Amino acid sequence: MPDAMQNGEILEQGGPSGAEKGTSLWKDAFHRLGKNRLALCGGIFLAFMVALSLATPWLAPYAYDAQDLKLGAASPSAGHWLGTDTLGRDQFTRILYGGRISLMVGFAATAVSLLVGVLYGAIAGYVGGRTDSVLMRIVDILYALPFTIFVVILMVFFGRNMMLLFLAIGAVQWLTMARIVRGQVLSLKQADFIDAAVVLGYSRRRIILRHIIPNVLGPVIVYTTLTIPNVMLLEAFLSFLGLGVQAPMSSWGVLIKEGADVMEEYPWLLLFPSIALSATLFALNFLGDGLRDALDPRAAKD
């Protein structure tokens, strides 16, 4: 499912927006973002989650694998705010540690896709000609692959280690990024203000640094923000199928899976990790939407 949710489609269609205005565009964008309350809340919540997971080893009230078999699954109480799982492990602690993994996978795999996608797209767009058409043909073909299936196969056959998880997910997510970057670079190459810069005799380096990169950056930032939730979903999906991170480590996907298995008796074991995951996804999507509206003045009109 996650690979179908290509948030990038909307972005892909728009060319560079309000291109030549450089710095004032960014200032405006920040201003607009500041006014978007949902995006702001999303950003703050996200920062809070990141801080939480960085501080988890000091914050967590229990060790993540500390069991209390006598206690078993207990509902939320003063000692265990979010209850305990069937092995008597503190649910709050587990969610904190799970969040660390989920967020790390989200950021790291997005970084992989960012790197590959931007490089690939920029090369295709900048070099153009036959190289471009061959490179993009490859992307077209890859688009047609049933990716979730690929990732499942990868994870089954090559063991469930984290590095591979990053790579597998990153490899799935770079395609749209490549398309967006290529589209931006292509339309920028033809844009009047680049011609003007060429006529004015600016060096290639200056054109790339001062004109192309700032203008490509907007859509890349937006799409990156929207890729993170996709990646986290994919990780959770794999963990749910039993293909993600392995016990005793856990991620939100693992916790949801465990909770779903016992939800009739202990519904809080399903509820809390689900809320943690969904709230983070909300935050990321609101922030991404807000960034898109802020960076694309046309889209923000109403």
Add this chain to the structure above:
Amino acid sequence: MTRFIMRRLAEIVPVLFVIVTLVFFMIRLAPGGPFDTEKSVPPEVLENLEAYYHLDQPLYRQYLMYLGRLVHGDLGPSFKNSNFSVNELIGLGFPVSLELGLYALAVALVIGLASGISASLKPNSARDYVPMSLAMAGICIPNFVLGPLLVLVFALWLGWLPSSGWDGPLYKILPALTLGAAYAAYIARLTRGSMLEVLSQDFIRTARAKGLSEARVVLRHALRGGIQPVVSFLGPAAAGLLSGSFVIETIFQIPGLGRLFVQAAFNRDYTMILGTVLFYASLILVFNLAVDVIEAFLDPRIREEHRNHA
């Protein structure tokens, strides 16, 4: 148009070939094999098994043999369900997945298009905010969360619907809703966005200036352009509806192809994995082609482009 379709169909074959090759060597070069788990099997039986499935031959020979059978549409015998061929297993599982996928697609299209169009006609009103907030929820609550929650509420607590199985109409409600929800959400957002864009264009003002009813303006003039992104989305969405059913079929214990595939992957059932991947890939490719044809049907400018490139 026919020439465009022919050309695209011809392109499908090499793509499938690349996929088969890739997946074949990927799963074969990985450590482990289909008979690993059966520790109790005596060595001579294992040898027999391997001989029977030609696993004792060099890899390239096996690859060529596989291709040879593939040309005749034969996906080979399943390693795990030795009584069935892969073709038979797909024949058993796919109709179920297809049915589930079609219900989910119907849910997604009906809810998504209706709420997206309605929201775009009154932007920034309750008619916009309420469905769009729900759509955001649909995107942020993944199906493996939504599914168990729905089961918990409607099956376990309220007892209105069965919690798992695939025996009658009642059994199909929760899985279809769970699978369709995220797509409905996505389609709603897509439709709203593109309808707003189309409705702000000059030719819509022209249509209004002609004194057409609002219904006619929306249905005859705006909708064609407005649903284009939705049509493009249906290609990947179809793929997602099929593969998304892994989770749904697992949660609701539905005997579909998705569950068969996940089992095959866990069991390293080589032929079954290859067969399902190929099958999925062909479906997706054909679906993408269908999407392109529909797009050309909707937009005369795209049609012309195809004609010029053919």
Add this chain to the structure above:
Amino acid sequence: MPLLDIDNLRTWFYTRNGVVRAVDGVSLQVEPGETLGIVGESGSGKSVANLSYLGLVPSPPGRIVSGTAMFDGIDLIKAPGPVLRSIRGKRISMIFQDPMTALNPYMTVGKQVMEPLLVHDGLGRAEAADRAVQMLESVGLQDAAGPEARMRAYPHQLSGGMRQRVMIAMALVTHPQLLIADEPTTALDVTVQAQILELIKQMQQRLGTAMILITHNLGVIAGTCDRVLVMYAGRFLESATTRDLFYSPRHPYTRALMDSMPSARKPGEDLYTIPGLPPELTSEIVGCPFAPRCAHAKDVCRRRPALLQEVAPNHATACTRVQAGEL
């Protein structure tokens, strides 16, 4: 009795940056069969004024704050949707500036021209198609393969001029009593502009249609209109017959406009431009909106509201100083 009688129309846009008083108290009358020109700079409110009484101003943010627009005994401003729709496109038609975007790219030209007939006149498909073919022929949309082939063309297959001909055919196919042409030639090649203008005039005469012609080109006005209104910052500053306006412009703004026409200069001489910019429409303008740019402005111009008043038969101006006989 005038065909259309607009009184004290105000259309404001309620935007994030404040209230834009795009049209701020305008009145006009159009007699049957006559051609009225509205001339003004970009952003002066010409389009919004005319879209207002047709109910075509996007709302939100736009709102008609005051005014009446009587058309055949019906106040278009207050008319319920169905009544307004039965007039729009049937008795009052509109041609827009940019034929590239004003036609529906997904629909054949023929279908678009037939549509008003199907909706308003209740014609059957065949009959509507016949009428559409005739209309396309009379606006000069020819094709080697015959006008039927043109019916099947999509807008993107036609040139700009051809598309504008389609717009004209679509607007006139129902034989409206009033045609509003909003800068119908601005987006076209100079060579095509004259042809299109000529075509509009011809068709108008043949059908006896009255017309409001919106433009920022005084040259277009000269050859086409009976009467002219000069618009600035959401108001009318001068109203006169075309002849009077050109021979004895009274308002300083009109005179400045005349001076800034290239043809008003000798070859080699620098072009004249009016100093300054039109005022922001977000704050209320108490006095004359042109005062800050006017060479003849005095204190009273900034303080006293400037209203249109007749200073000669059929010639009204909103300049207080002209009204006082000082200019």
